[in-house]
Amino acid sequence: MPNNNKVGAALVVGGGVGGMQASLDLAEAGIKTYLLDRETAIGGVMVQLDKTFPTNDCAMCSIAPRLVNIGRHLNIEVLTNAEIEKVTGFAGNFNVTIKKRARYIDLSKCTGCAACVEKCPMEVDSEFDQELIKRKAIYRRYPQAIPSAFAIDKEGVSPCRTACPAGVNPHAYIALLRTGRIKEAHELIKKAMPFSGICGRVCHHPCETECYRGKLLDEPIAICSLKRYITDTIYSTQVAEEVEEEQPPTPTRTEKVAIIGAGPAGLTCANDLVSLGYKVTIFDSLPYAGGMVRRVIPRYRLSPELIDKEVGEVLTDSIKLRLNTAVGKDISFADLRKQFDAVFIAVGAQISRTLRDLPGIEHEGVILALPFLEEVNNSNKPPIGEKVVIIGGGNVALDVARTALRIGAKETNVVCLESWDEMLCHPWEREEAVEEGIKINNSLGPKRLIGENGEVKRVEFLEVASIFDAEGRFNPTYLPNTEKIFDCDTVVIATGQGCDLGFLDGALELTPAGTIKVDPITLETSSQGVFAGGDVVKGPASIVEAVGAGHETAISIDRYLSGKDLKEGRKPQVVVAPEPKTEGLPKKRGVATKRLPPETRKGNFEEVVLPLTEEEAIAEAERCLACAKCCECRECEKACEAKAINHEAEREEWVELNVGAVILAPGYELFDANVKGEFGYGRYPNVITSLEFERILSASGPFAGELLRPSDGTTPQKIAFIQCVGSREVEANYCSSVCCMYATKEAIIVKEHHPETDITIFFTDLRAFGKGFEAYYERAKKMGIKYIRCQPSSIKEVPGIKDLRIQYQNEAGEIVMEKFDLVILSCGLRPPSEAGELAEKFGLELNEFGFCQTGQFNPVETSREGIYAGGLFTGPKDIPETVIQGSAAAAKALSLLSTEKGTLLKEKTYPPEKDVRGEEPRIGVFVCHCGKNIGGVVDVPEVVEYAKTLPNVVYAESNLYTCSTDTAERIKQVIDEHNLNRLIVASCTPRTHEPLFQDTLREAGLNPYLFEMANIRDQCSWVHMHEPEEATKKARDLVRMAVAKSRLLEPLYPKFVSVNHDALVIGGGAAGMTAALELAEQGFETYLLEKESQLGGNLRRVKFLLNGESPQAKLESLIEEVQNHAKIHIYTGSEVLNFEGSVGNFRTEFKSNGDVHQINHGVVIVATGAQEYKPTEYLYGQDERVMTQLELEEKLTNGNIGAKAVVMIQCMGSREEPRVYCSRICCSQAIKNALKIKEKSPDTNVFVLYRDLRAYGFIEAYYRKARDKGVRFIRYELDEKPQVSPDNGRLKVSVHDPILGAKINISCDLLTLAAATIPRDGTKDLAQKLKLPLTGDGFFLEAHMKLRPVDFATDGIFLCGLAHSPKLIDESIAQASAAAARASTILSKQQIQLEAAISEVVDENCDGCAYCIDPCPYDALTLIEYMKDGAVKKTVEVDETACKGCGVCQATCPKQGIFVRNFRPDQLSAMANAALGIG
Amino acid sequence: MKYAYYPGCSLHSTAKEYDRSLRAVCEKVGIELEEVKNWICCGSTPAHTTSKLLSLALPLKNLAEIEKSGFREVIAPCAACFSRFKLAWHEIDNEPRLAAEVEGIIEHKFRDGVKVYHPLDILSNNMGLSKLTELVKNDLSGLKVVCYYGCLLTRPPKVMEFDVCEYPQSMDKILQALGIPTLDWSYKTDCCGASFALTRTEIVLKLSHDILEAAKSVGADAIAVACPMCQANLDTRQEEIEKKYQTTYHLPIFYFTQLVGISLGIPAEKLLLTRHLVDTEGVLEKVR
Secondary structure: OOOOOOOOEEEEEOOOHHHHHHHHHHHHOOOEEEEEOOOOOOOOOHHHOOEEOOOOEEHHHHHHHHHHHHHHOOOEEEEOOEEEEEEEEEOOEEEEEEEEEOOOEOOOOOOOOOHHHHHOOOEEEOOOOOOOOEEEOEEOOOOOOOOOOOEEOEOOEOHHHHHOOOOOOHHHHHHHHHOOOHHHHHHHHHHHOOOHHHHHHHOOOHHHHHOHHHHHOOOOOOHHHHHHHHHHHHHHHHHHHOOOOOOOOOOOOOOEEEEEOOOHHHHHHHHHHHHOOOEEEEEOOOOOOOHHHHHHOOOOOOOHHHHHHHHHHHOOOOEEEEOOOOEOOOEOHHHHHHHOOEEEEOOOOOEEOOOOOOOOOOOEOEEEHHHHHHHHHOOOOOOOOOEEEEEOOOHHHHHHHHHHHHOOOOEEEEEOOOOOOOOOOOHHHHHHHHHOOOEEEOOEEEEEEEEEOOEEEEEEEEEEEEEEOOOOOEEEEEOOOOOEEEEOOEEEEOOOEEOOOHHHOOOOOEOOOOOEOOOOOOOEOOOOOEEEOOHHHHOOOOHHHHHHHHHHHHHHHHHHHOOOOOOOOOOOOOOEOOOOOOOOOOOOOOOOOOEOOHHHHOOOOOOOEOOOOHHHHHHHHHOOOOOOEOOOOOHHHHHOOOOOEOOOOOOEEEEEEEEOEEEEOOOOEEOOHHHOHHHOEOOEOOEEEHHHHHHHHOOOOOOOOOOOOOOOOOOOOEEEEEEEEOOOOOOOOOOOOOHHHHHHHHHHHHHHHOOOOEEEEEEOOOOOOOOOHHHHHHHHHHOOOEEEEOOOOOEEEOOOOOOEEEEEEOOOOOEEEEEEOEEEEEEOEEOOOOHHHHHHHHOOOEOOOOOEOOOOOOOOEOOOOOEEEOHHHHOOOOHHHHHHHHHHHHHHHHHHOHHHOOOOOOOOOOOOOOOOOOOOOOEEEEEEOOOHHHHOOOOHHHHHHHHHOOOOEEEEEEEOOOOOHHHHHHHHHHHHHOOOOEEEEEEOOHHHHHHHHHHHHHHOOOOHHHEEEEEOHHHHHOOOOOOHHHHHHHHHHHHHHHHHHHOOOOOOOOOEEEOOOOEEEEOOEHHHHHHHHHHHHOOOOEEEEOOOOOOEHHHHHOOOOOOOOOHHHHHHHHHHHHHHOOOEEEEOOEEEEEEEEEOOEEEEEEEEOOEEEEEEEOEEEEOOOEEEOOOOOOOOOOOOOEEEHHHHHHHHHOOOOOOOEEEEEEEEOOOEOOEOOOOOOHHHHHHHHHHHHHHHOOOOEEEEEEOOOOOOOOHHHHHHHHHHOOOEEEEOOHHHOOEEEEEOOEEEEEEEEOOOOEEEEEEEOEEEEEEOEEEOOOHHHHHHHHOOOEOOOOOEOOOEOOOEOOEOOOOOEEEOHHHOOOOOHHHHHHHHHHHHHHHHHHHOOOEEEOOOOOEEEOOOOOOOOOOOOOOOOOOOEEEEEEEEOOEEEEEEEEOOOOOOOOOHHHHHOOOOOEEEOOOOHHHHHHHHHHHHOOO | OEEEEOOHHHHHOOOHHHHHHHHHHHHHHOOEEEEOOOOOOOOHHHHHHHOHHHHHHHHHHHHHHHHHOOOOEEEOOOHHHHHHHHHHHHHHHHOHHHHHHHHHHHOOOOOOOOEEEOHHHHHHHHHOHHHHHHHOOOOOOOOOEEEEOOOOOOOOHHHHOOOOOOOOOHHHHHHHHOOOOEOOOOOOOOOOOOOHHHHOHHHHHHHHHHHHHHHHHOOOOEEEEOOHHHHHHHHHOHHHHHHHHOOOOOOOEEEHHHHHHHHOOOOHHHHOHHHOOOOOHHHHHHHO
């Protein structure tokens, strides 16, 4: 694609409400959209909320259908676990590189069935539930998540795993053990370690050395002992249960492999090769298999029975074992090579080194360690004396000493070169030896053996000077004249082992140390096809290393014999898990190793180390810190029937996108309350954040909606909220805008559930500035929620009971200490953590607070063209404003890419619809638990069983969430399997969820109107939550009614209407002009109607702004742009006369400067603005020195005001009857004008008399600036309003200051009143003409306060600017752009599908009484007359484009002459009869 | 490590045990202290309630003497001295005109200035805690202590630049490094009433009572402090508080340096453990 072309695609970064809205608008208007989210699912923070203010709607219920819309949208591609890596290109054509972290689950295969979750043994903190509870390492962020697929949380590999040379996974088997799955744990161990019982006893466990718990906290997990516990438990039950023998795999390969040595390396290799289908022959010179383990490890450490068992399990029939066969003697190495296709040499280091040069070594009574141990193991009792000296200090030396003690030695001395700290033995072995009475003598080297009559009697040692020479070579030197003599009758030489490689006859290259030289990765020797591993390569090492070598060799041999590259992809780089958090974790020491008492060990070979008890093992397993989160036990893989899990997926992958525009909506970060040590968050369990409290309140939250406090699970009786935590401070000099309301909301929710709860909200200013907020705040106070104006400085915890004490100043000015059960910190909103990174990658500017820099007139435009921003990224804001900015950003992208709309879209095709008419109804019923929402009250399984008994019901089942994507798939499958032709979902409400299920029917090839919903949540479980039995009965009734109706359902078919692509914008202020321009830029003809003679509206009166931008210059350029745009048609002096039609096809008649015009258009945007209230108070209108803020602004622009003192009285006409709403803009107006006064004449005293200073968002900084400049802010109470009177040519303002508790008199020259913003005259009239609803305050009422802030309930009509509610200029502009984007989703389409379930007239019943006409809210009905049978017949006609199927007409008709298509009278009767149990 | 040492008046008189124990601990861990010659009063509370210039000139005069004697770093163990020094330096550091004025008064022009340390900072940061762990001689793991930092030591945070202002940790970490369990509590930085002890005794009794009560209720055997005023109020007023509030605490108030000293095996007489009004014997015996 050439670089100068624009691309019809956009990328939205951030899947919260803002990003989701932008995506939907873009995609609906014809732009292919990619929606990227860092998390595994979209939804942002709103999905974590319980309810939303001020309507108390369930947040999840509002947002869930939108999530599903996104998930199902053909032209929105969701990219999760993803982040931006790199951006190149320019506006219209960007190339974006995206890094995607592995999910380890195939999105296309995962059905979201959750079978894996049950199996996962790993519990990690649930981020979604704010770490109040745990979730599994395999998880879905929340039940309704989109995408609905699970994800695995993997953070590399635990250090215990990386430490094991054999590749055993201790993390996983410990996790399985902890969760009681000992069998699975054992199977997992066996995969890597065939000798788990052996290893559980004698392994030197390097895993424990690496354990993070040991390194960071206290002691490592006793991993080795746990392995022994698991194995022993399985073995002991095996005997009891007689488990069936596994059949060995039959050989599938013809190649033969020889293995020399039946030790751990050889046996492991053989085991692996057999399972790959090879034929294996093992040669060993000993009469038994097991190698050194069997030969020399003393029985008190390892019983021969155990060895025989584990070795025997490996030695299946597929392995030919040739014992007593020494290669080099019984068969030559050369012959072996000829007879076999590959050879593995694993003969170990089997010979004891002696001290050939030691004088006296030839004496009788001097023996070597290994032969001695071997003899004892063969149950012989070699002759030893009573006094034994062992030379050497390794593990073998100790084995010898302890064995000697057991077969009769009275005194054993271990003498070694090394000091105590340098000894080569394992410390735990030495500990046991010392316990048993073995004497250890350090730093002594043998000088000579002294004998009598050829029998050794004494050993002479010298003190060691050094062990190694300057080059680090072993070369001990001794101090002269330091002889030390040990009496003895036996001396055992235990100074190391070597390899006997004589049988090779020089066929292979050796190392200087006398071991076989191999490639470190493939273990191939100098001869092709010959491999070597274990001690024969490493020198005397460990069992785990030998087993590891066995595994590696098996891989090499398989590759070699298959002709594959031996090295490719071996030893991949392992990412070690990061250190887990240990801060605050209590220290807990590991389980102590229990041993037989030393005195009972003598004279026998009983196992010294005792096993763990079950309690000990579980407790020890529970100490595991679970680093790396996922332990890769792969239990999930076993559980996943869809085979969706891929643990081997690449950790990261990169995706390249070519898009025309980018919208950044990455959200915000909650202030980290840990920073505020004075509140004890993180230390006091009952101090929680507001978001944690949202989760606690949520029905799907950690306590299933029960109000419980974290420390003890009791219901708090007294709750306090502390506001402004992390806001309005030096480090964050802004207001987070939403906390006052969310705290109020949370308090109200608590009060609704538990009216007896005592709630106090500690606040500074109560900023209830949004639409409907003030009334909500008043409601909260009426409910008894206490608001105390004080910021507590600290919280004290009461030890033991963990209640919290807060000291504050009450209204009377007294210092009070009060105790609370729970304290919620209303944490502020901080810029998203990735803000800096995004800014850098995209080349954007951030503002002083770290949010994205935008302007008052371009609120969603970043400093870079083609990159737009929305939501919290541009500053703290509420949900509707976030949604507005999402749409506004979409509008910008749509304008930029207007020529590319539709170029990259896909279209959805449904399978052909099955004709079910005439078929007997076959009904399927799906009953939803809705988590606990329904399932916690209604007995869902019982309802399912009941449904099955109803007529024509052929199938019924229950679902956790029927609305989830996986259940949709399930429904389709069931429809198909059971040949259903009717579907019923018993769940929440058709209001939000009916379209979703109807679409599922279409996907299953059924007409969507064959669907019926039983509302068993909103109208049942929610309202009868305390009467579960009655609720269940009602749910049965509702399902029975639905079934009765469902049997009578018939398919309906919607009509389509073509769309007129012109737009009408009513109102030519800033909002109207912006909306018009936005639409015109997208290529739509736009009619702009302005009531006044000139454009500009309220903006004409705004002369300056807080941030210094020049509004009048902007207004001028805006008007010019609008006037010069070819696609905008301006009509000033206009008034709407007539309005009719419906979405896509409206017709408006209007008057403009006397002429009447008529236009057809597809959409309407209402932007009629608001106006300033004309006060009647405080001498306004009587004294010219009293003016409104706007009038002051005018005066300030025209020159100096010449006043020594100015008083501003806030809330004039707002926040009290008859206008119980906040006018939102007046506080910032006051600050703005006060600062202007101070700028012009710094000596003028300015007093602002306010109730709450509502300087939300970034305005807070100007509030602080005003205070710094000396503006005095004095609060007054509503019941003690300021009083104004003339005073000696000046004005006297008296006000009661609640802080001083005294009256203040201010003499001033100018009094400014912050007059309310009220609906514009004529709003009511326009609302009637357009049939639009108004709020009680007279502003237009949008479709949904939170999620549809610019839509009306009537399709095709949109709202913006002050006509919606009072707001600042940037908010108006954003809303105007948003309205344009919403309008564009209609205008961009060629046709619109109409509702099929609309009213239908039964002509024979209708006598034209016209009762139905007036009540119709959509003006869809007309009375007509026609000739019938020679007479005039009156009847009613339905406008199919306007009718919404609301059914008001049906309810008013006395003769059953009109009905809504899927609410036919017979259907409703059937329901009524079913309800009454008739028929 | 060698530092100039400014004991201030308290450590030469009422808080002699702080002085002795600090010196002994420093000697043990290899920190050399050289007492400032000709040191004068830091000004404490009276100076800054009298005159701003005086409140700056007094501590800065001391810092000038220290700079003149070639030191760049000084240890000021008394929280009040520490606070006055830090604040004075902060003031002139940010206001060149003020700096010039004060420099005129004290007749010294600072070149590089002197960095002021509290011993808590020295032991926990400059020296490193592992050194303390290595030197432990006596096991005090049976002694449960709450660390009380008082109101002055960390505030205001931008000036003191020392530890976490509202929830300091340094003393806890020092004692923990010695194996002494420290308990979490809510009163680490509350005010004890400080110098109101004489003028508004009832305030001190109330505030110190709250602190003692809190320490007792979390189960502490003793309180560790790092300020002579805190020590004096909590120790010398304890009996009075007990009487007034009809309760008993019997909580010894140790300078943290005394506990460090005991742990490192410094003889009790060198730590002046008998100078306390609430006797320390009972608690210490329990430990041994």
